Amino acid sequence: MALSPTPPAAPTTSAGREALPVATYPEVRRYAGQIARKRRRDLVLTIGLFALAALAGLFGPRLLGSLIDGVQHGTTSGHVDTIVGLIAFFLVLQTVLTRYARLAAGKFGEGVLAELRENFVSRVLELPLSVVERAGSGDLLSRSSRDVDSLSMAARYGLPTTLVAIVTVLLTIGALALVSPWAVLPLLVIVPPIAAVFRWYLKRAPAGYLAESARYADMTDGLAETVDGARTVEALGRQRQRIERTDDDIRAQFAAERYTLRLRCGFWPTAESCYIVPVALTLLFGGLGYIHGWFSLGQVTAATLYMQQIMGPIDDMLAWADQLQVGGASLARLLGVAGVPADREASGEQPDGEDMLARDVRYSYIPGREVLHGVDLTLHAGERLAMVGPSGAGKSTLGRLLAGIHGPSAGSVAVGGVPLVELPLADLRGQVALVNQEHHVFAGTVRENVVLPRPESTEAEVRDALAAVDALAWVEALPEGLQTAIGAEGHTLSPAQAQQLALARLVLADPHTLVLDEATSLIDPRAARHLERSLAAVLEGRTVIAIAHRLHTAHDADRVAVVEDGMIAELGSHEELVATGGAYAGLWESWHGRGSAGE
Structure with missing residues (x-):
């Protein structure tokens, strides 16, 4: 089957967003090794129990x-009864060991997950x-849902099943060799074709499944945007554009799914x-050997049963190989989150005072x-x-920089002489907060x-905080x-009540x-005015930066x-800016006129 080693390229994310990084496969293997070492006891117990179960299953054919x-050479009924009893005993033993092995495998898989x-x-x-924010909600959402689910299947079932299959295959090959060295030879015939198709598959599967996950993230992101902004879409008449965007995402996802499906269609039929x-071949060679007196009928029977028995574990390995590739791609995406570089590095300096200084801030x-200049x-x-x-x-962007949410692309924002990006997050949130x-x-x-x-706040402190925000x-x-x-x-809260809880958290x-x-934007104007006045009494002595759409806050x-x-065009008191007759004076006159008319 002609198929490119890598799937068709796709944009990093929709709308030009930056996708979160993906871990490399050496990093994935390293992490898997760490998990195995950390849970060595559970892993050894699981493999050991399955090995014993496989070993018990090898006695039946022999x-x-x-x-x-x-029977062929003559025997007694007592000998037959003994053999039958032993076969029954080992079958029961294998069943019991398999049960506890699966329990151990479940415990191991759940612990890893x-x-x-x-x-x-x-x-x-x-x-x-x-x-x-740059990555968008779709990328993170798909990693925390779809990738976790895919990894769950691999960790719970795929990994234990594959390990068990490997152990079983090795033990069965050993049992075949004990019957007769020639019994192993038929297995060698299938090694080249299976190795070739497996290599072909592994060369393409990782990139294919990573691309499939990325396209799914794009589709999720687009759908989430459309649902969250449904009213805006309807108000602006952008339904057709959003439908086209969704169709494009679905087509890209379909192409990615089709690529991995073609991989499976080439891999599984060839292997099976x-x-x-x-x-x-075992029956053919065994029959010829029995005719020529090289093997006994019992050897041929045991070898054939072993050969048939070994196909089950091989099938399990090949069947779960695909799911393990999906799990590996999901694990790479989950581990990739750790590869996001920190946007701040603590310097160890402590602020000297509470004054805030922004110098030549660009973002x-x-x-x-540039948004800010x-x-x-x-x-x-x-x-x-x-x-x-x-x-x-650029008001909200500047506010987020002043709150330390973003670090400036150039320039600096410092409190007490220490740049906000050099404060540990715990210290930063104790200095500056955003609502x-x-x-x-x-x-x-x-x-x-x-x-x-x-969390250690007393009942009285909680009540005082709630009272402060009405x-x-x-x-x-x-x-x-x-x-x-x-x-x-x-109990469902109204948007205004949710805002009040957020402000109460701020007080604590x-x-x-x-x-x-615009922390009071969802509260009606009179309630917001009352809330802001109440909050002002609580926040006395604190530095407050209010990004406002109601100009009474500015007053x-x-x-x-x-x-x-993206620049500060005017700066001064309300009276000064009104007196200068600039942009603010025009805003005030327009807003005050509407406000008076409305009241």
């Missing part, structure tokens, strides 16, 4: 051959947020066609396309800064959701108060600098930064 020779999952989750939680050959999501900004401890400007001007308009409610109680930044009243009205289950399958976290990225701030085209 005893049956002995019985045939005995649990460790892999725990390692993957810990690696994901350590990923720089900037990397996750070789199974009948050794048995037929690019895509190389060569040389931003300079100084924030003194306790100052309130509001950032306003049109959508897409945006997207808030996740975890499955658990209200209290468990609020105390995420400080959430205590509705929390106490819940069926079980702070112990009410929320999130998945729990107690950082000295806060970046609020209350010490200074206002107008961001346009």
Whole structure:
């Protein structure tokens, strides 16, 4: 079958995103070796039990051959009964050993899978947020779902079955050699074709399955984008474009699936066609040998049964070879998450003060396309800064840099003289925190959701934090108060209530600098105004950077930064900027007029 060694190339990810890295196969083998050494006891027990079961299964054909020779040359009924009893005994012994071997294999596989999952989750939680955002949700989602499922099959069943098959084949070959050295020769006939097709398959399968997973990630990412932005798609009339994008992703996924299917169609039929050959040759050579007196009828019988018996484990090895390739590709993608370079390196320096300084800050999501162009900004401890400007001007990007989520492409953002990217994450979150308009409610109680930044918080501290954001009243009205289950399958919170919980977490976290990225955007204007006033009393003395779409936030701030085209176009107090008659004055006049009319 003519087939390219590598599958057709595909884009790294959809929409020009950067895919998360994939581990190399030497790294995968190294990791598998580490797991095997770490769980050596379970692995040895599993292989040992299966080896004993295989060994017990080898006695039946030899005893049956002995019985045939005995009957042919004359024997007693007692001898026959003894042989039959031994055959039954070894069959029962093999059954019992196989049962406990499978239990041991299940324990080993589940242990390996649990460790892999725990390692993957810990690696994901350590990923720089900037990397996750550039990769998109589809890549990470497909690794945490589809790849974990594929690896689960390989770890639970594929690996133990393959190890058992190898042990069984080796023991059976030994048993064949004991019957007669000639009995091994028919096996050698199938070695060249199976080795050739196996080599052909292994040369192409890893790249094929990696490409298949990458295309699946693209498809998942596109579907997730369409579902999440369904209202926007409908409002802008982009349904046809999204359908075409999905069709393109499905075609790419179909091409990848077809490539690996062609691999399997070339591998399996060729391998399976070789199974009948050794048995037929054993019968042919054995029959000729028996006619010429070279072998006894019992030897021919035992050799034929062994040859037939060995085909099962060989079939298992070849059948699971494909699943192991899928599992290997999945493991490479899971381990690849650890290959993401850190976006920060702790210097060990401690901030001297709480002033924040941004100098010549530039940032690019895509190389060569700057979003921020040389931003300079100084924030003194306790100052309130509001950032306003049109959508897409770079407000949220600058806010994320000031919160230490992203590191600047050029320039620096420092607090107390230490760049944010040189602070350990635990220290950074104790210095600066970001609250945006997207808030996740975890499955658990209200209290468990609020105390995420400080699990040791007391009941009084939790209530004070909720009261600070005007959430205590509705929390106490819940069926079980702070112990009410929320999130998945729990009590459903409104978007405004979810935001209030996020702000309550912020109060408990107690950082000295806060970046609020339209943190009250989902609360109605009057409630938001009341919430912001209540929050202001709690945050007294802290540095606050508020990215606002409601200009009353700017009115209350010490200074206002107008961001346009990735630069700070104006900077000053509300009164100063209104008096200058610039861009901010126009925004204020327009917004204030609408606000007055609306009220």
